Amino acid sequence: xxxxxxxxxxxxxxxxxxxxxxxxxxxxxxxxxxxxxxxxxxxxxxxxxxxxxxxxxxxxxxxxxxxxxxxxxxxxxxxxxxxxxxxxxxxxxxxxxxxxxxxxxxxxxxxxxxxxxxxxxxxxxxxxxxxxxxxxxxxxxxxxxxxxxxxxxxxxxxxxxxxxxx
Ligand code: APR
Numbered sequence: 001x002x003x004x005x006x007x008x009x010x011x012x013x014x015x016x017x018x019x020x021x022x023x024x025x026x027x028x029x030x031x032x033x034x035x036x037x038x039x040x041x042x043x044x045x046x047x048x049x050x051x052x053x054x055x056x057x058x059x060x061x062x063x064x065x066x067x068x069x070x071x072x073x074x075x076x077x078x079x080x081x082x083x084x085x086x087x088x089x090x091x092x093x094x095x096x097x098x099x100x101x102x103x104x105x106x107x108x109x110x111x112x113x114x115x116x117x118x119x120x121x122x123x124x125x126x127x128x129x130x131x132x133x134x135x136x137x138x139x140x141x142x143x144x145x146x147x148x149x150x151x152x153x154x155x156x157x158x159x160x161x162x163x164x165x166x
Contacts, residue, residue, distance in 0.1 A: 002140035004148035006161040011151040012040040015069040017108035022116045023075035032119045042067040058094035078117030096135035110147040129160035
């Protein structure tokens, strides 16, 4: 089975076709990776997000990357962890699937994901990493030409991915 690549660092520095943002449904920015992406992309990104108007949990929308080295940003909205009985696993899986679908529709051949929902939204990291790796693996079986990176900003996230992917 194909897998993604585990990288340690800041997703805003990557020269890939598309980086994924862990956004909220209002799309108007926030902290964490969302704040980092907006500050690196510049104010045009906020204007583009405002024009889109919002995004449902489990879905994603695409914008330009503006001042980022990445060409595009997919703003995916992960679930807030509420104990696991509120469709959180399915909604998180849907974020990965939708992001990959949108990337294909926009002719992207490289994509980098942060650990969606694993910061402010409180999703248990090991469980989230298993979902991410499963969804990306299933996608890569159908689209082996896509280069997929899992970007780990902290050591806990990196350990979770390394345990799954080596
Ligand atoms: N590059 C890569 N990963 C990063 C970066 C970065 N520059 N900054 C933070 N991260 C990591 C965090 O360490 C965490 O593992 O991204 C993961 C997701 O954390 P959050 O950014 O807090 O995202 P999430 O848990 O999905 O919460 C989304 O936070 O800031 C708000 O607007 C955002 O309301 C939304 C919520």
